[in-house]
Amino acid sequence: MRYMAAYDMMEAARNTNAWLGATARTWASYPATAMVPNPMFKMLAAWGEVTERSFARMVVKPDWNIPPITAHEGHDMLVEPEVEISRPFGDLVRFSVSGRPPRTRRILLVAPMSGHYATLLRSTVASLLPDADVWITDWHNARDIPVSAGKFDVEDYTLYLADFMKHLGADLNVIAVCQPAPLTLAATALLAERDPAAQPRTLTLIGGPIDPDAAATDVTDFGRRVTMGQLEQSMIQRVGFQYPGVGRMVYPGLLQLSSFISMNAETHGRAFRDQIMAVARGAASDHDRHNRFYDEYLAVMDMTAEFYLSTVERVFKGLEIAQNRFIVDGHQVDIGKITSVAVKTVEGGKDDISAPGQCVAALDLLTGLPDAKKASYLEPEAGHYGIFAGGSWRRNIRPLVLDFIDANSDDADAAPKRRRGRRAAATPAPEALGDGRIAV
Incomplete structure (x- = not known):
């Protein structure tokens, strides 16, 4: 795991999921799909929108945006x-x-x-x-x-x-x-x-x-179950060529995020399923409760x-x-x-x-x-x-x-x-x- 390839593969997987979401959202939103009375297109577009936003926000530092x-x-x-x-x-x-x-x-x-x-x-x-x-x-x-x-x-x-x-x-x-x-x-x-x-x-x-x-x-x-050697081998990676810290040994934020989500996987799964349904119904918004929380929760750092x-x-x-x-x-x-x-x-x-x-x-x-x-x-x-x-x-x-x-x-x-x-x-x-x- 302590190689740039592992870090870059994880980043590539994140980028691919963001691309898949964007592709699904775009393809299912063509005007021609409106002529087909099938709710599948709305569901696919909603899935794409939620997926694209979820994976794209993982590498962006949120703004403070403190109100006056x-x-x-x-x-x-x-x-x-x-x-x-x-x-x-x-x-x-x-x-x-x-x-x-x-x-x-x-x-x-x-x-x-x-x-x-x-x-x-x-x-x-x-x-x-x-x-x-x-x-x-x-x-x-x-x-x-x-x-x-x-x-x-x-x-x-x-x-x-x-x-x-x-x-x-x-x-x-x-x-x-x-x-x-x-x-x-x-x-x-x-x-x-x-x-x-x-x-x-x-x-x-x-x-x-x-x-x-x-x-x-x-x-x-x-912390009690694993040894320090196991932690170093399984959790530590080198930053890939895409970032200024190339070669630095890090505990990647994406790896940490997977641990966060796994602790309450059922709750997070339900939240994303409900958000997809809300988007499909037109009941979601850019700053609704789900997006306010997950815009911050999914933004992780190494x-x-x-x-x-x-x-x-x-x-x-x-x-x-x-x-x-x-x-x-x-x-x-x-x-x-x-x-x-x-x-x-x-x-x-x-x-x-x-x-x-x-x-x-x-x-x-x-x-x-x-x-x-x-x-x-x-x-x-x-x-x-x-x-x-x-x-x-x-x-x-x-x-x-x-x-x-x-x-x-x-x-x-x-x-x-x-x-x-x-x-x-x-x-x-x-x-x-x-x-x-x-x-x-």
Whole structure:
């Protein structure tokens, strides 16, 4: 598997399916077919449309498309993503709101590097922007990074996070979503030892595998069953000649996507069958619920081989974070050195990726942090996606996170800010607003 031919064959299969979909859609849409009263042509065209869009979107990075924010005065303030720090493997991106003075709340969202782009957190960003200035880690697709840029593993990832937090300053509030939670905890501990003044004010860990052994899932079971040699042989490929990262060893996004879909194959199959029927009836639209979700879900990126393998070996198999013996740049990080950063964990009761118990384990590692600065929350009916981007996030978790940030703020107007946060939580979800704007 560790050859360019394997990578190119997978890309060729994706491209062929996109071509088959386009061909079926075009052939079945000729005017002459309208003279034949056979629903087969409508079904074939619908199948082609859904198939073409599904396979074509797999290699396209989605746009942020954050809707404008409506100020109290009634005018719209445009939101533009701006690269504040550019690095070979990821950027620090700020969402600039035109005409708005700086907000007291300053939030860094640490996006996962687990197969999807940072745009997976688009709705999370949109829900926080009315009440905070927001930055995000925008990781690059490994296939587009030349081999000359060097390696990128869990230690490099942790150092990137420490640099981003140090750049943004001590009045920062960090929210890590899913995969980066353990490495964000390690980066905070690294700052606590090396540069205490650069530590963030609060750290919120959402659905992250701090201790994968705390609760079993299909993900942790897979990590236990296979050896590192088997993973390297079966999952790692070289980028083909089509991309700038030609020759780089990666865990391909298309391979990761097949794993995602296989975990809920029946649900995805039903969703695509229903969408084909909707298209055939003329009931689908370009931005309907199905397309909004799958435009993001199917857009995948490659991870560097060293990042993928070191994550499995050190975080899941070796439990280096869970056992507080993680080493970064030759230095063993001590999570117990965190003594002033307020830490909150959030878990979903129906999370089948990072099951309840995995994330809250972080609080036991914080031996130097007073109990008053520790908090945890379990959303009983939420799955993995819902705890950071779904209805549970908007209705329950987001207001609690903002309250947690305010409760640990030394700003004099923290109480008024908490009241604003609760009002904003009652605002309809961004996608539910008729004109596409976010009300402040």
